[in-house]
Amino acid sequence: MLRFPLLALDRGAAEVTVLVRGEDEFPLASVRLRSEIVAADDHDQAGLARTTAPVLEPDPGLVDRPTLAIDEEVARGRSTLHGVLTVSGHRHRFRTAVRDTEAFLGDLRASLAEAREAGVDLPRPERGRAVEARLREIGADLADRLLDRRTIDLLWAHRDELDGLVLQTTGETGIPWELLVVRRPGVAPADGARFLGETGMVRWIADVAPPSTLRPTSADRTVSAPRSATEIASASVVALGVEGGAPGGAASAMRNGAGVVIECGGRSGGVGSDRFLAAFAAELASGAPVDRASRRAREAAREAGESCALAYAVYGHPGARLAT
Numbered sequence: 001m002l003r004f005p006l007l008a009l010d011r012g013a014a015e016v017t018v019l020v021r022g023e024d025e026f027p028l029a030s031v032r033l034r035s036e037i038v039a040a041d042d043h044d045q046a047g048l049a050r051t052t053a054p055v056l057e058p059d060p061g062l063v064d065r066p067t068l069a070i071d072e073e074v075a076r077g078r079s080t081l082h083g084v085l086t087v088s089g090h091r092h093r094f095r096t097a098v099r100d101t102e103a104f105l106g107d108l109r110a111s112l113a114e115a116r117e118a119g120v121d122l123p124r125p126e127r128g129r130a131v132e133a134r135l136r137e138i139g140a141d142l143a144d145r146l147l148d149r150r151t152i153d154l155l156w157a158h159r160d161e162l163d164g165l166v167l168q169t170t171g172e173t174g175i176p177w178e179l180l181v182v183r184r185p186g187v188a189p190a191d192g193a194r195f196l197g198e199t200g201m202v203r204w205i206a207d208v209a210p211p212s213t214l215r216p217t218s219a220d221r222t223v224s225a226p227r228s229a230t231e232i233a234s235a236s237v238v239a240l241g242v243e244g245g246a247p248g249g250a251a252s253a254m255r256n257g258a259g260v261v262i263e264c265g266g267r268s269g270g271v272g273s274d275r276f277l278a279a280f281a282a283e284l285a286s287g288a289p290v291d292r293a294s295r296r297a298r299e300a301a302r303e304a305g306e307s308c309a310l311a312y313a314v315y316g317h318p319g320a321r322l323a324t
């Protein structure tokens with residue numbers, strides 16, 4: 001049994017995710033605690049919270065994959081990211097402070113909206129390349145702001161060993177990690193510099209154990225209205241758009257039983273988003289695992305000149321396949 005005090009900045013409701021990790025950084029156990037924070041001189045146990053969780057063996061199909069683990073600590077609108085990069089036998093821990101989370105994400109959304117308008121008068125293939133060049137600049141700046149020098153060094157040194165990258169998080173889902181660019185430290189990103197999303201990166205919510213076998217049902221592409229937990233759990237693959245989807249976003253959908261969640265960070269609906277989703281579904285149907293389906297779907301959307309091919313986040317088990 002573990003017992004620990006929770007020290008907070010203010011009184012009120014609080015939520016804490018507690019992870020027990022093994023040497024490979026994958027969670028062995030995870031609990032979410034909700035408690036009422038009381039004043040230090042209150043002695044009526046109003047702030048006491050108890051819960052239990054089973055200890056699980058790490059999935060052998062995951063422990064050897066390159067992994068970027070991101071834990072988030074939030075207080076008074078400020079976020080501190082605690083990260084661990086594991087790749088090719090190397091493990092490095094880093095910490096990044098985001099002083100004003102809302103302002104940071106607001107500025108980022110504005111930059112991405114501006115990028116999507118790049119080359120608006122060009123034919124579709126040329127416009128796609130213009131948008132991607134601008135996204136590459138944004139992704140390089142984002143990497144500099146969120147990662148330390150050692151992490152950037154390791155990503156560059158092992159850039160050919162990042163396929164199947166797992167982004168493990170306790171709940172930070174707002175940052176488009178897929179856009180971070182892998183490049184030589186201190187050098188401007190060149191054409192062709194790899195985005196993390198191009199590795200087939202799949203996001204893993206730390207307190208969810210997504211299935212490694214998916215039910216052979218059609219993907220749920222409804223992005224216009226919120227849906228209940230029951231409706232979400234009935235779908236093998238759920239697509240959430242920027243204007244709708246499940247209350248609580250991808251993390252909530254995964255906790256409610258979805259096998260895979262695709263969060264569409266670009267424009268919801270339209271031919272472009274259909275291209276990604278159709279390619280993803282076709283790859284799964286052909287027997288590809290989720291990480292490969294993600295990578296090939298981005299390639300298909302990119303080849304079609306879709307300006308937001310990199311704007312998708314895929315959640316689930318990277319090795320999951322459709323049941324045969």
